Amino acid sequence: MKNILKLLALFALTTSCKAQNQIIDIQNDNGDEITGAYYKDIQNILDPFIGTYIYTDGTTSLKIVLQKKLMSSHSNLRYYEDLIVGEYQYIKDGVEIANTLNRLNINKPDGSNYSICGNNIITKTSGICPDCTPNEKALFLGFVDDLTDNLTDSFIVRRVVEDGQPAIKIMILWAISGHLKGTPSSQKPNIPGGYYILIKQP
């Protein structure tokens, strides 16, 4: 009898561990996050995007720092995922408009609490990266500008080479913002939308 109980306990423990540690490649994440799953960057596709990047146009510049965050989870700990997270600094005509870079000094368990966050790997066949080469893997990330209460509809990051230097080409498309008639307009996002090429810093 004791042996049977031990076997049952072992079986329960094994199946329980399996449920909580189901590892799914982030490339196969279809948006239906499974409870207990870990969406892992098995093929390290996110790694080449890590770095500090700067766009410069005269006295206007955009600096973005991207980091990889392992096993990020929302507060309810329902599932885990590897993410790219990031922050930014925007200087317009020599005046610093926004700088959230220091947020990266704080290790937040939930990557969604950084301005830039996501792990959507897109390709040419995703249909939203027309400039992607056939074998290229780009990122569709989220960008929440909480300083102005804006978010992007589309924030696509591609790895490119610019003048012989590694760089990223980003596309920022800000989402439509709802607005209650008769109240003051909401703030514009800090960074104008559009394409930017940012050179990777050594």
Add this chain to the structure above:
Amino acid sequence: MISLVLYREKLVISLVHISKTFSSLGKTIFINFINQLIMKKTKFYQLFISLLCLFLMGITFSSCEVEKDFAIDNKIIVKKCSMKDIKLSSDMKLNHAVNYLKSLQTKSLLENPNARFSYDEELGIYYDDEKGVYMSKDGKESYTFPVIQTEDTEKIKNIVFNKNSNNEYDIYITKYDFTKEDMANYTKEALAQREIKYQALLKNGVKYTIEAQWILCFYTEALIAIPIDNGELTGNFGYELTWVTISSACFSSVDTGNSGGASIGNGNNNGNETNNSQGGTIITGAVVDNDAILPQLSEHPCKDMADLSKPNSGDIKPEIDWLKTKLDETKEFGVEVEKSPNPNSDGNYNYTKTEKESNENDHVELSFGGYVIGAAHSHPANLTYAIPSYGDLKWLEICISHVPSFRKQDVFTIIICKDAEGVVSTYAIKITNLLSFTTKINAIWNNSDYAGFSEKQKLDEIHKKQVKKYKNTNNQTNLLEKIFLEEFAGFGIDILKATNNNFDNWETLKLDSSQTSGVKSVPCSNN
């Protein structure tokens, strides 16, 4: 909450209601009892029949007696009224107050004297100036008009023109701490314990700023039965219960309790306790617009969208054509559509369409509230998926929540997009089941995955999940439609697609596993 109820002056409960209720309850008991008696064939059978007859006669006579007594006892006059009544329009002092309130309204409404639903832009409320109630007692008089609820759960508000001691009219907004649903579910005695707040807009010739402090009053109350003016008040005959409250002093910044029926209160709102000698009393009551409170959704969304293309009924084609020219831009463009609350003399409504474009590739704002009934916007090709998003549905949910009940059937959103193969589609979404729609949209919104998130964080997370669902579609229309319908078809909406470039013919998209694409198009004529 501080309750300032002093005492209940008079409480007369309608025996008509009691007897009806009792007879209804008793019916079942008696029938069961009769059956038992018949079955048992007891000697009490005849006795029981006699008692039953006596009981029924008692009910009949007591009902008649009560109705008569109420009519005699009641000194309060309660009558239906309309701003357009000749008597009202000839009362110069009342006109002065009405014109002041109208001066807060939009120009378009002032140009249309036949308007029924008046929208106060500054207050952000609609009120029905044809469904007013005149109340008077002992020289106190008022005209109360219902504010139309934009949501069924909204607390009842009225606009009151109340005659003051100078025989001029003060204007108040009254707010009751209960909804129309509460009125149906609770007794008037129970509702009388709820709160009433007053906000003066005009008092003794002094204009008060909007959002001035709400004031609360000491009051006494009397529940009375009133004749329904032989149909003059509600169009029905008979009696209904209401009650009166009489204030002794009012305060600002203090909460008090009471509600419903009719109330008489002092209307000072200078921030300090006041007494009746400094101001008149307020007589009013909770007036509900029964015609407009329940949301009326369209039964023919397909036809509604076709109608929206007609020159005298929206004329949306130029705006959609404009948006189509913007599909290859790297930003979104939008058009807000507003509809006047009242028809013109020709029976048509005015539609105002405002094109929205960001100056610096930043965001576009699409408004809700006011007269806005819908919007159209573009999804830039190659940068976004050529299908409506959750964010579009969330905007629709917010939009309809800010539209009064009588306008909810008009609410729509249009999305113009181009897929990876260059196919341009114009989609419209209409809500067909508001409860289902709001419940399911908010179920996603309130998912515990997003606990503690800001609204923008939530939208971002939901949007990223959607992109994961679409990323293997190559942004092709047929695949996108199927995935969209798989997620949202059961959300109490119709997703429609324009079948021509005049936008006067639409089809409804539905899931259909027998189709190769998994989606079938139902022509408008078949809906």
